[in-house]
Amino acid sequence: MEKNRLEAFSDGVLAIIITIMVLELKIPGGANLNNLRPLFPVFLSYVLSFLYIGIYWNNHHHLIKACRRVNGGILWANLHLLFWLSLFPFVTGWMGEHHFSSAPSALYGGVLLMAAVAYYILQSLIVAEQATDSKLAAAIGRDIKGKVSPVIYAAGIGLSFAVPWLAGALYVFVALMWLIPDRRIERLVREAAS
Amino acid sequence: MEKNRLEAFSDGVLAIIITIMVLELKIPGGANLNNLRPLFPVFLSYVLSFLYIGIYWNNHHHLIKACRRVNGGILWANLHLLFWLSLFPFVTGWMGEHHFSSAPSALYGGVLLMAAVAYYILQSLIVAEQATDSKLAAAIGRDIKGKVSPVIYAAGIGLSFAVPWLAGALYVFVALMWLIPDRRIERLVREAAS
Amino acid sequence: MEKNRLEAFSDGVLAIIITIMVLELKIPGGANLNNLRPLFPVFLSYVLSFLYIGIYWNNHHHLIKACRRVNGGILWANLHLLFWLSLFPFVTGWMGEHHFSSAPSALYGGVLLMAAVAYYILQSLIVAEQATDSKLAAAIGRDIKGKVSPVIYAAGIGLSFAVPWLAGALYVFVALMWLIPDRRIERLVREAAS
Amino acid sequence: MEKNRLEAFSDGVLAIIITIMVLELKIPGGANLNNLRPLFPVFLSYVLSFLYIGIYWNNHHHLIKACRRVNGGILWANLHLLFWLSLFPFVTGWMGEHHFSSAPSALYGGVLLMAAVAYYILQSLIVAEQATDSKLAAAIGRDIKGKVSPVIYAAGIGLSFAVPWLAGALYVFVALMWLIPDRRIERLVREAAS
Numbered sequence: 044m045e046k047n048r049l050e051a052f053s054d055g056v057l058a059i060i061i062t063i064m065v066l067e068l069k070i071p072g073g074a075n076l077n078n079l080r081p082l083f084p085v086f087l088s089y090v091l092s093f094l095y096i097g098i099y100w101n102n103h104h105h106l107i108k109a110c111r112r113v114n115g116g117i118l119w120a121n122l123h124l125l126f127w128l129s130l131f132p133f134v135t136g137w138m139g140e141h142h143f144s145s146a147p148s149a150l151y152g153g154v155l156l157m158a159a160v161a162y163y164i165l166q167s168l169i170v171a172e173q174a175t176d177s178k179l180a181a182a183i184g185r186d187i188k189g190k191v192s193p194v195i196y197a198a199g200i201g202l203s204f205a206v207p208w209l210a211g212a213l214y215v216f217v218a219l220m221w222l223i224p225d226r227r228i229e230r231l232v233r234e235a236a237s
Numbered sequence: 238m239e240k241n242r243l244e245a246f247s248d249g250v251l252a253i254i255i256t257i258m259v260l261e262l263k264i265p266g267g268a269n270l271n272n273l274r275p276l277f278p279v280f281l282s283y284v285l286s287f288l289y290i291g292i293y294w295n296n297h298h299h300l301i302k303a304c305r306r307v308n309g310g311i312l313w314a315n316l317h318l319l320f321w322l323s324l325f326p327f328v329t330g331w332m333g334e335h336h337f338s339s340a341p342s343a344l345y346g347g348v349l350l351m352a353a354v355a356y357y358i359l360q361s362l363i364v365a366e367q368a369t370d371s372k373l374a375a376a377i378g379r380d381i382k383g384k385v386s387p388v389i390y391a392a393g394i395g396l397s398f399a400v401p402w403l404a405g406a407l408y409v410f411v412a413l414m415w416l417i418p419d420r421r422i423e424r425l426v427r428e429a430a431s
Numbered sequence: 432m433e434k435n436r437l438e439a440f441s442d443g444v445l446a447i448i449i450t451i452m453v454l455e456l457k458i459p460g461g462a463n464l465n466n467l468r469p470l471f472p473v474f475l476s477y478v479l480s481f482l483y484i485g486i487y488w489n490n491h492h493h494l495i496k497a498c499r500r501v502n503g504g505i506l507w508a509n510l511h512l513l514f515w516l517s518l519f520p521f522v523t524g525w526m527g528e529h530h531f532s533s534a535p536s537a538l539y540g541g542v543l544l545m546a547a548v549a550y551y552i553l554q555s556l557i558v559a560e561q562a563t564d565s566k567l568a569a570a571i572g573r574d575i576k577g578k579v580s581p582v583i584y585a586a587g588i589g590l591s592f593a594v595p596w597l598a599g600a601l602y603v604f605v606a607l608m609w610l611i612p613d614r615r616i617e618r619l620v621r622e623a624a625s
Numbered sequence: 626m627e628k629n630r631l632e633a634f635s636d637g638v639l640a641i642i643i644t645i646m647v648l649e650l651k652i653p654g655g656a657n658l659n660n661l662r663p664l665f666p667v668f669l670s671y672v673l674s675f676l677y678i679g680i681y682w683n684n685h686h687h688l689i690k691a692c693r694r695v696n697g698g699i700l701w702a703n704l705h706l707l708f709w710l711s712l713f714p715f716v717t718g719w720m721g722e723h724h725f726s727s728a729p730s731a732l733y734g735g736v737l738l739m740a741a742v743a744y745y746i747l748q749s750l751i752v753a754e755q756a757t758d759s760k761l762a763a764a765i766g767r768d769i770k771g772k773v774s775p776v777i778y779a780a781g782i783g784l785s786f787a788v789p790w791l792a793g794a795l796y797v798f799v800a801l802m803w804l805i806p807d808r809r810i811e812r813l814v815r816e817a818a819s
Contacts, residue, residue, distance in 0.1 A: 048632055048686055050242055055443075055640030058249030061323065062257060063644060067652070068327045070261070074335035079344075093323070097316040104242055104312070118686070119804075122679040129643065129675070133650045141656035150661075222313075244436055249637075252443030255517065256451060262521045264455070268529035273538070287517070291510040298436055298506070416507075438630055446637030449711065450645060456715045458649070462723035467732070481711070485704040492630055492700070610701075 046113045049121060053103060056125045060132060061096045064089055067136035088139030088151075091215060092131050098221045099128060099158070110169045120168050124161040130154045138211075148203035148210040155214065156196040163189060192217050240307045243315060247297060250319045254326060255290045258283055261330035282333030282345075285409060286325050292415045293322060293352070304363045314362050318355040324348050332405075342397035342404040349408065350390040357383060386411050434501045437509060441491060444513045448520060449484045452477055455524035476527030476539075479603060480519050486609045487516060487546070498557045508556050512549040518542050526599075536591035536598040543602065544584040551577060580605050628695045631703060635685060638707045642714060643678045646671055649718035670721030670733075673793075674713050676800045681710060681740070684803075692751045702750050706743040712736050720793075730785035730792040737796060738778040745771060774799050 068085055071078035103124075110117070134154045138147040166189070195213050203210035262279055265272035297318075304311070328348045332341040360383070389407050397404035456473055459466035491512075498505070522542045526535040554577070583605050591598035650667055653660035685706075692699070716736045720729040748771070777799050785792035 048636060051245060051633060052636045052640055052682060054242060054246045055249050055637050056644055058246055059253055059641055059644040061319075062250055062253040063648070065323050065327060066257070066260075066648075068324075070327065070330045070334060074331075074338045074340055076340045076344075078340075090320075093316075093320055097313070100246060100316075101309075101312055115683075118683055119679070122675075122682075125643075126672075126675055129647050130650075133647060133652065136652040137656075140652060144656045146656055146658045146660075150658075245439060248436060248440045249443050252440055253447055255513075256444055256447040259517050259521060260451070260454075262518075264521065264524040264528060268525075268532045268534055270534045270538075272534075284514075287510075287514055291507070294440060294510075295503075295506055439633060442630060442634045443637050446634055447641055449707075450638055450641040453711050453715060454645070454648075456712075458715065458718040458722060462719075462726045462728055464728045464731075466728075478708075481704075481708055485701070488634060488704075489697075489700055 046107055046110060049113055049118065050107055053107075053121060053125060054100075056129065057096055057100050057103075060128055061093060064092055064096075064132045064135050067132065067139060084142045085136070085139035088135045088143070091211075091218060092135040094218045094222065095155070096128065096131060098218065099124075099162070102162070102221075106166060106169060110173060112172050114168075114172055116168050117165065117172060120161070120165040124158065124165050127154055127158040127161050143207055143211045145204050145207050148207050149200045152196050152200040152203060152210060152214065155217075156193055156200065159189070159193045159196060163193075188220060192220075240301055240304060243307055243312065244301055247301075247315060247319060248294075250323065251290055251294050251297075254322055255287060258286055258290075258326045258329050261326065261333060278336045279330070279333035282329045282337070285405075285412060286329040288412045288416065289349070290322065290325060292412065293318075293356070296356070296415075300360060300363060304367060306366050308362075308366055310362050311359065311366060314355070314359040318352065318359050321348055321352040321355050337401055337405045339398050339401050342401050343394045346390045346394040346397060346404060346408065349411075350387055350394065353383070353387045353390060357387075382414060386414075434495055434498055437501055437506065438495055441495075441509060441513060442488075444517065445484055445488050445491075448516055449481060452480055452484075452520045452523050455520065455527060472530045473524070473527035476523045476531070479599075479606060480523040482606045482610065483543070484516065484519060486606065487512075487550070490550070490609075494554060494557060498561060500560050502556075502560055504556050505553065505560060508549070508553040512546065512553050515542055515546040515549050531595055531599045533592045533595050536595050537588045540584045540588040540591060540598060540602065543605075544581055544588065547577070547581045547584060551581075576608060580608075628689055628692060631695055631700065632689055635689075635703060635707060636682075638711065639678055639682050639685075642710055643675060646674055646678075646714045646717050649714065649721060666724045667718070667721035670717045670725070673797060673800060674717040676804065677737070678710065678713060680800065680803045681706075681744070684744070688748060688751060692755060694754050696750075696754055698750050699747065699754060702743070702747040706740065706747050709736055709740040709743050725789055725793045727786045727789050730789050731782045734778050734782040734785060734792060734796065737799075738775055738782065741771070741775045741778060745775075770802060774802075 068082055068089060071082065131154065134147070134151045138151045141147045166186075195217050199210040199213040202213065262276055262283060265276065325348065328341070328345045332345045335341045360380075389411050393404040393407040396407070456470055456477060459470065519542065522535070522539045526539045529535045554574075583601050587598040587601040590601065650664055650671060653664065713736065716729070716733045720733045723729045748768075777795050781792040781795040784795065
């Protein structure tokens with residue numbers, strides 16, 4: 044019962060973030076298909092951010108499902124995560140409108156990085172609170188994806204000033220890594236990390 | 238319990254989509270009834286899209302009610318459906334502001350078509366997961382409406398470049414087909430399809 | 432259980448309507464208290480509409496609480512009510528920005544009237560479905576407020592072209608009639624109606 | 626059960642307020658990091674308001690959890706609180722865009738003050754309704770933070786016309802006072818108040 048409201052509030056915020064991002068797709072003045080062309084990079088960045096918010100919603104869903112007790116720290120760690128995710132509409136719009144150029148790509152990576160850190164803090168607090176229940180810790184396991192992602196985000200931030208498109212490609216890669224069912228990808232990541 | 242959050246998140250996104258669309262009704266600069274006249278096509282497209290989101294909410298409500306187990310595929314198929322529905326405010330505004338002209342009408346039909354495909358995927362995954370429970374499959378039955386709608390959307394897309402108003406009329410027809418209680422309409426559709 | 436989602440979706444839409452209306456309070460370019468002055472009528476219309484949405488939420492809450500079975504007609508009657516309420520941000524903004532002048536005041540009254548009609552339809556369908564349970568019908572009773580309100584809205588629409596401020600005053604009066612606890616006001620209304 | 630919908634609606638409104646505030650972070654026209662500089666005060670005011678909405682959500686969560694019976698007065702006191710919180714996006718944007726200057730800082734403090742008063746009314750009504758259950762009253766205790774905060778807000782409003790930055794500092798101080806776990810801060814506040 045306690046956690047119902049945590050979920051409801053988080054669902055609300057995530058639902059609004061995902062829907063507000065689409066407002067960056069400004070309605071074109073003309074009525075030809077050509078008028079859609081300048082919107083293409085904005086649309087691409089929207090798709091990428093939609094995927095990320097979807098992934099966060101999915102993972103959050105599983106994490107909170109495994110959480111039995113909620114404390115003050117968990118409530119604030121959750122709000123901290125929502126804070127970084129709430130910046131998605133801004134960074135998505137900036138990156139899309141400026142065609143994945145350097146500074147916007149770096150800032151996008153920065154928000155991805157901070158959200159990953161916030162998720163890690165939330166996950167750690169939940170695991171600590173559920174101490175007697177070792178199932179959650181086991182399910183998270185070595186959490187390779189969770190550890191590799193921030194490293195790739197950091198690489199993306201650095202690269203965005205040298206080869207901007209590569210930064211975008213890295214962000215897409217991480218999204219796909221979370222999206223595609225686990226086994227094979229995880230093995231790939233494990234091999235690349237070893 | 239598992240599916241509560243799927244419903245809550247979907248409800249949130251659908252509620253926001255439906256409400257954000259009204260922002261395309263820009264407040265007129267003048268205070269006369271005449272100032273409302275240019276808003277009329279935007280209002281019409283708003284009503285049409287409100288109906289469609291209402292129909293999707295209604296069908297989604299019944300579909301998820303019949304769903305007992307949720308898996309990863311269902312979660313993502315649901316997000317995929319929400320993605321296409323999230324483009325409604327954009328295509329509704331474009332079509333309304335350009336008086337149901339060719340390209341916007343075609344794009345509107347394209348989003349309708351993709352949403353219908355996404356709904357079909359979601360429905361198929363849910364039926365597959367509920368294998369032992371044949372009630373859902375029976376309730377969906379031959380799903381004539383679900384199969385006819387994408388065909389009409391496709392026809393609308395094609396027609397929108399020749400007779401734009403006919404495309405709009407087809408989209409209205411499909412909405413009414415879903416809206417009006419089943420028996421007679423279904424018989425009509427069945428006859429037209431045979 | 433059935434009606435949970437009806438409530439959740441309605442809550443979502445009402446919450447968004449109430450919050451989106453505040454976007455019509457455009458942030459002034461200057462930083463003096465004087466810069467707030469032109470916003471005053473917009474603020475007044477916001478307060479009035481906030482009250483109305485609050486009243487609808489409150490009444491909807493009680494109505495659905497008394498509802499045991501939900502059917503297709505109820506779902507669509509609910510969406511129909513939400514449709515008219517979704518036009519509140521538009522008519523509120525128009526009326527506020529044009530200082531409660533004739534046409535905007537009439538349109539505001541028109542939306543109030545249609546929302547009242549939609550609420551009446553929803554209520555009737557719910558009472559009909561709960562046939563065996565006479566409690567709800569008894570609680571609604573003679574529903575004097577529900578019957579008087581549309582008459583006053585209609586009067587407001589007519590008056591708005593003659594004495595615009597009186598239309599606004601009538602809308603405020605109806606809001607207060609619903610807001611203030613029942614007994615005395617109801618007696619007043621009953622006397623005025625007899 | 627009764628209070629579920631109160632929570633759901635409040636969660637919805639708070640979630641939307643928190644997410645709509647980010648729309649004041651207007652996407653810059655240029656793609657350099659320098660283009661972010663003018664956004665810095667807007668970002669600061671966003672962070673402060675995010676904290677406040679988070680604190681209200683947190684406290685509201687605990688307050689409603691302790692509430693067993695809901696009555697009409699509580700429903701309206703809750704809407705009254707949401708009304709003042711709904712003005713956050715407006716006052717946050719005004720304060721941020723004008724670099725925490727006098728009038729916007731005073732208005733921000735005014736909304737903080739009114740929200741605190743509204744919360745106090747809601748809390749009092751809930752305690753009164755739960756008369757037989759003395760736990761809630763005990764938990765709230767002397768409610769020092771709740772009593773000190775409005776005094777500091779009022780001081781902030783006054784100071785904003787003399788030393789604007791000090792007003793902002795006071796608002797930050799109150800937010801931190803609520804954020805940081807209780808014991809030590811409460812002792813500090815108690816000493817300062819004695």
